[in-house]
Amino acid sequence: MIIIPAIDIRAGNVVRLYQGEYDKETVYDTAPLKTAQLWQEQGAGILHIVDLDGARYGELKNLSFIKEIIKKLNINVHYGGGVRTLDDIKTVFDAGVYRVIIGTKAFTDENFLAGISGDKQLRPYLNRIIVSIDAKQAPDKSGYLVCTAGWTGQTQCTSREALKKLEDAGIGMAVVTDISRDGTLSGPNLEFLKEMLTSTSVQIIASGGISSLDDVRALKRLEYFNLFGAITGKALYEGKFKLREAIDCV
Numbered sequence: 001m002i003i004i005p006a007i008d009i010r011a012g013n014v015v016r017l018y019q020g021e022y023d024k025e026t027v028y029d030t031a032p033l034k035t036a037q038l039w040q041e042q043g044a045g046i047l048h049i050v051d052l053d054g055a056r057y058g059e060l061k062n063l064s065f066i067k068e069i070i071k072k073l074n075i076n077v078h079y080g081g082g083v084r085t086l087d088d089i090k091t092v093f094d095a096g097v098y099r100v101i102i103g104t105k106a107f108t109d110e111n112f113l114a115g116i117s118g119d120k121q122l123r124p125y126l127n128r129i130i131v132s133i134d135a136k137q138a139p140d141k142s143g144y145l146v147c148t149a150g151w152t153g154q155t156q157c158t159s160r161e162a163l164k165k166l167e168d169a170g171i172g173m174a175v176v177t178d179i180s181r182d183g184t185l186s187g188p189n190l191e192f193l194k195e196m197l198t199s200t201s202v203q204i205i206a207s208g209g210i211s212s213l214d215d216v217r218a219l220k221r222l223e224y225f226n227l228f229g230a231i232t233g234k235a236l237y238e239g240k241f242k243l244r245e246a247i248d249c250v
Helices: 031-043 052-057 063-072 086-094 104-108 112-118 123-128 159-169 189-197 213-222 243-249
Strands: 004-009 012-018 023-029 045-052 075-082 099-102 129-137 146-147 152-156 174-180 203-205 227-232
Touching: 004 031, 004 123, 004 243, 012 227, 023 031, 023 063, 023 123, 031 063, 031 129, 031 189, 045 052, 052 104, 063 075, 075 129, 075 174, 086 099, 086 112, 086 123, 086 129, 099 104, 104 146, 104 159, 104 213, 112 123, 112 159, 123 129, 146 159, 152 243, 159 203, 189 203, 189 213, 213 227, 213 243
Parallel strands: 004 045, 004 227, 045 075, 075 099, 099 129, 129 174, 174 203, 203 227
Antiparallel strands: 004 012, 012 023, 129 146, 146 152
């Protein structure tokens, strides 16, 4: 398991949202490159960067900041937010991004994932595509339903059905987030993550709720072979621990 620091960009600023709500935003920096450099200096090998404007409005909005980070730093970037077409995926890869994250389109267009695997240009990149499974517990608590459009919309697709969609399309990695934990510093939803990890061979990056080094250790203790890593954002920005300390834990 590796630790991946998050950089969420909105209107050119580094921000964090509380439970994905756009009117509950905290700005931590006005220079994404500066933040990216800090995480690289503290030992990060990958950055998880989300274009929040892109996610909300369905188009690439902040790609220029990602290009600057890639040009000036030596670090792999996982990038998502506003990737809605096959051409968008190609554009992001052309910008030098290592892995492209898709979300909304994977769950609002039944043919989108098949279109990726069937595209001659994208087929060699299948192992560098991630699907973001952003889920919220159903009102009747029967399971977790996938949310879309920067978490402002909700589908009837369950999180486990989402994993099956990935498997069928030959995509081998997912970011799994319990939205209710994101930005709350309330700890990761370990039971939800266990359920997801044990129901698939897809590599999973856990996201949402990390608040302490104890949370990092708890994720590490899951020890499932397909737990690729864990994303942490607000805990780093609030100084709950240093990135190097979290990396040392795993």
